[in-house]
Amino acid sequence: MEPTTWDGVFRDGRDLYTANHGPPGDRVYGEKIRTVGTVEYRQWDPFRSKLAALCQRGGVPSDLWSGARKVLYLGGAHGTTVSHLADLLPDAPIFVIEKSPTSFAPLLALARRRSNLLPILADAQLPERYRADVGLVDLVYQDVAQRNQAAIFVENTRATLSRRGRGIFMLKVRSVTQRRSTAAIVQEARAELERGGLEVRAEVGLSPFARDHVALVTRAR
Ligand SMILES: C[S@@+](CC[C@H](N)C(=O)[O-])C[C@H]1O[C@@H](n2cnc3c(N)ncnc32)[C@H](O)[C@@H]1O
Numbered sequence: 001m002e003p004t005t006w007d008g009v010f011r012d013g014r015d016l017y018t019a020n021h022g023p024p025g026d027r028v029y030g031e032k033i034r035t036v037g038t039v040e041y042r043q044w045d046p047f048r049s050k051l052a053a054l055c056q057r058g059g060v061p062s063d064l065w066s067g068a069r070k071v072l073y074l075g076g077a078h079g080t081t082v083s084h085l086a087d088l089l090p091d092a093p094i095f096v097i098e099k100s101p102t103s104f105a106p107l108l109a110l111a112r113r114r115s116n117l118l119p120i121l122a123d124a125q126l127p128e129r130y131r132a133d134v135g136l137v138d139l140v141y142q143d144v145a146q147r148n149q150a151a152i153f154v155e156n157t158r159a160t161l162s163r164r165g166r167g168i169f170m171l172k173v174r175s176v177t178q179r180r181s182t183a184a185i186v187q188e189a190r191a192e193l194e195r196g197g198l199e200v201r202a203e204v205g206l207s208p209f210a211r212d213h214v215a216l217v218t219r220a221r
Pocket of ligand 1: 078080122125146
């Protein structure tokens with residue numbers, strides 16, 4: 001098990017792992033667990049988690065989440081990716097917004113096993129409903145697959161992101177429209193982010209791990 005340039009991410013051959021900070025032996029989505037010495041590692045599947053896909057694709061700054069003291073995560077679903085982020089930042093509170101009550105139940109159960117996860121049942125289109133609870137964060141991560149996803153990202157960064165704070169926006173191209181080219185949709189999303197005061201530092205296609213997805217890595221100006 002070798003450390004990578006990504007803080008807290010390990011590699012064994014082609015597979016990525018994070019060190020488990022949940023209860024010993026706790027599997028979140030059926031992932032493989034390996035124990036080396038006294039440390040338990042959870043395999044991080046890039047086909048199930050777009051953040052792992054982003055690491056596998058590379059080409060983005062390796063300090064993406066390093067030093068983040070507080071995180072806002074939009075679109076938590078059942079907690080696959082956020083469970084790994086909780087391993088990567090075990091001391092940082094991670095506020096997780098999810099609007100579907102069906103997904104929220106497993107997310108709540110996960111948060112009972114990982115004390116730095118703080119789920120909120122809310123619509124990410126309405127950050128005014130949770131900004132007072134969340135306060136200022138150093139990192140906003142978004143994966144909501146909605147038509148107006150760029151606007152949602154801008155609104156949430158405006159509401160919560162600290163000066164020079166970082167963002168990871170997983171753009172699902174075909175949720176925006178079926179009618180325009182991928183390049184045109186990505187260009188429009190980048191322009192919307194830049195109008196919203198965000199510098200786009202990297203753009204990474206996530207194929208073959210997540211089809212139709214492009215990660216935009218941002219920094220608040
Ligand atoms: C692709 S899934 C997220 C997968 C998750 N990020 C992971 O990697 O484990 C998208 C999630 O966003 C949620 N979602 C969509 N629109 C939302 C909104 N406006 N506010 C909050 N959650 C939303 C959906 O209910 C769904 O659970």
